[in-house]
Amino acid sequence: MSYSLDERNVIIADSLEGLTYTQKRAFLCAADEKHPQHIKYADLLIKSLGGGVYNKLKALFCDRDYRNGVARGLSSRGVTCITIESADYPELLKNTPAPPLVLYCKGRAELLRGDCFAVVGSRRTPAATLAACKKISGELAQKFTVVTGIADGADTAAIQGAVGSGNIICVLPGGHDYIYNSSNAALIKEVEQKGLTISEWSPKTPVQKFMYSVRNRIIAGLARGVLVVSAPKKSGALITAGYAADYGRDVFAFPHSLGVSSGEGCNNLIKNGAMLCQNVLDILSDFGLEYKSENIPLTAAEQKVLDCLRNSGSAHIQAIARAAGIKVFEAVTILSSLEIKGLVARSGGNTYQAV
Structure with a gap:
C-alpha cells in the first residue's frame, strides 16, 4: 500500500518509542516547518523530553533507513495503516476527543x-x-x-x-x-x-x-x-x-x-x-431501518415447543414436555434441534429459554 508524505510522517511519529499520545501529536507539529507554531511545539518537547532526547528522535524521524524499516515491518505482517491524515479515516472516530493517530489494520x-x-x-x-x-x-x-x-x-x-x-x-x-x-x-x-x-x-x-x-x-x-x-x-x-x-x-x-x-x-x-x-x-x-427476518422451517412439534418457551420465558425440560404434551426424550431431541437453529438456549442444567 502506498502512502502520502503526511501519512508516512504520522506512521513514523507513531513508531517513536517513549512518547505519549500528546507528545506524538506535538512532535508532528514540531516536525512540520509549515506549521505556524512548529517552533513553539519543538520548545515544549525540548523542555519535557530534554534536548538530547528530542534531537535523537528528530534524527530518527528523518532517517531514511529507519523509515524504510518501519514500512517493511508493517508490510511483512500484512498490516496496512489508516492514519489521521488519511481520507479513509472514520469520520465518527475522528471527531472524538482523542482519535488514534494510526489504525493498524489486517483485513478489509x-x-x-x-x-x-x-x-x-x-x-x-x-x-x-x-x-x-x-x-x-x-x-x-x-x-x-x-x-x-x-x-x-x-x-x-x-x-x-x-x-x-x-x-x-x-x-x-x-x-x-x-x-x-x-x-x-x-x-x-x-x-x-x-x-x-x-x-x-x-x-x-x-x-x-x-x-x-x-x-x-x-x-x-x-x-x-x-x-x-x-x-x-x-x-x-x-x-x-x-x-x-x-x-x-x-x-x-x-x-x-x-x-x-x-x-x-x-x-x-x-x-x-x-x-x-x-x-x-x-x-x-x-x-429508521427495517429488518426482514429469515424464515426458519420448523416441524409442528418444534413450533409447539418453541411457543411453550416463548410463553413461559424459561422452563425445565420436564415442564416443557408436559406443556407440549410429549415425552421427555422427545423434548430432548426437539430442543437440540431448536438449539442448532439458534432459536432456544440452555440457561443452566436442563432449563431452556427462547432466544
Whole structure:
C-alpha cells in the first residue's frame, strides 16, 4: 500500500518509542516547518523530553533507513495503516476527543467506511445471553458492521454471529503480534480473512492492563450505537457505554432478571436512560431501518415447543414436555434441534429459554 508524505510522517511519529499520545501529536507539529507554531511545539518537547532526547528522535524521524524499516515491518505482517491524515479515516472516530493517530489494520479496511454498531459484554455471560448475543449480532450485521473486542464470552458470541457475513471489526487491546496466544486465535484469523482487526498500537506492542479501557473508546467511537448484552456492576463494557454516551451515541442494553450478577450493569444502564433491547427491531427502528427476518422451517412439534418457551420465558425440560404434551426424550431431541437453529438456549442444567 502506498502512502502520502503526511501519512508516512504520522506512521513514523507513531513508531517513536517513549512518547505519549500528546507528545506524538506535538512532535508532528514540531516536525512540520509549515506549521505556524512548529517552533513553539519543538520548545515544549525540548523542555519535557530534554534536548538530547528530542534531537535523537528528530534524527530518527528523518532517517531514511529507519523509515524504510518501519514500512517493511508493517508490510511483512500484512498490516496496512489508516492514519489521521488519511481520507479513509472514520469520520465518527475522528471527531472524538482523542482519535488514534494510526489504525493498524489486517483485513478489509474498507469496512471502516461503512456504518458500524458495537456489541459488547462480559467475559462471564450466561449461555442463554450468549446465544441471544450471537443471534442479534448476526441480524445487526445485515445492516451494520458489528464492532467488538476479542475476549471470551460476549465478544466471542458477537464475532460468531457476525463473522459469516464478513461485516465484523475486532478492536485489539495491543499490537497484532500479541493476539495469537488468545483462546480465540482461530476465530481472530477468520475475522482477518473475512472482516477486519484493528489496533491503535503498532504490531510489536505487547498488551498492558491500561490498554483495555483505552481501547474501548475506539469501539464506541467507531459506532453509531452500542449494545451492552451483559455487565456486572463494574465492567469494561460499562466503560464502552460511558464513552458512547459522552460521544452522543445511542446506548442499548439487554434486560436481566433480578439476582443475575452479570446483568446488574445492564439493568443500571436502563434505569439511567439506556434503551431496553429485547430484539434487533428495538435497535433498527431507532435508526429508521427495517429488518426482514429469515424464515426458519420448523416441524409442528418444534413450533409447539418453541411457543411453550416463548410463553413461559424459561422452563425445565420436564415442564416443557408436559406443556407440549410429549415425552421427555422427545423434548430432548426437539430442543437440540431448536438449539442448532439458534432459536432456544440452555440457561443452566436442563432449563431452556427462547432466544
